[in-house]
Amino acid sequence: MPRRRLQRRNFARWTAIGLVFCVAVGFAFVVLADSNRLETSLDLEENLTSKTSEPSIPELETSQVQPEPTLPFEVTEVQNQAPKISLEDLDCWTEMPELSDLVTIQLVVDDPDDEMIVLDLGVLIDERVVDLSDQLVPASELSGSGKVQATFSLPTGVKNYVHLIAHATDSSGAQSEAALILPQNSENCNSE
Secondary structure: OHHHHHHHHHHHHHHHHHHHHHHHHHHHHHHHHHHHHHHHHHHHHHHHHHOOOOOOOOOOOOOOOOOOOOOOOOOOOOOOOOOEEEEEEOOOOOOOOOOOOEEEEEEEEEOOOOOEEEEEEEEEEOOEEEEOHHHEEOOOEEEOOEEEEEEEEOOOOOOOOEEEEEEEEEOOOOEEEEEEEEOOOHHHHHHO
16 A cells, blocks of 8 residues: 555656646746847847938828728628608597497608518507508508508407507618507697
């Protein structure tokens, strides 16, 4: 047994000596490498101070400096704007409509790019959306700006209010959203 303890201690000593040696060599390498770098930077400073008679390069103003592109292609920004959409309550409901009542709303779309616009309309009930896009007249697509109407009866599940959501998406993929809550305040109805 005593021989085994001696071997373990011997192994531990040699391991410790090896680690110290590795750290010392690494430290020496860093110190020597830094001293070479210091000498070269000092040499550069001496060379720069000795060449003061040479003409210096004039500095350009920052407004004249143009950055060179680093990409092999140019990045062009698309100037597409999303269509603007709004919802109008044509019946001006100030009280909650009954399930048997017909509700008429109007989607007003303005697209500065005059692209083909795809419209959708839905009623938000709890966490789900009931699609009413097939109720849009004359169609769920517009060419540029315009107005579209939808007349529908309330879907089952509507209780205290009607939450309408509409989207307008142009052919480039730009999209906008509008929402309308029924019933409205009488003030909102009189202003339209």
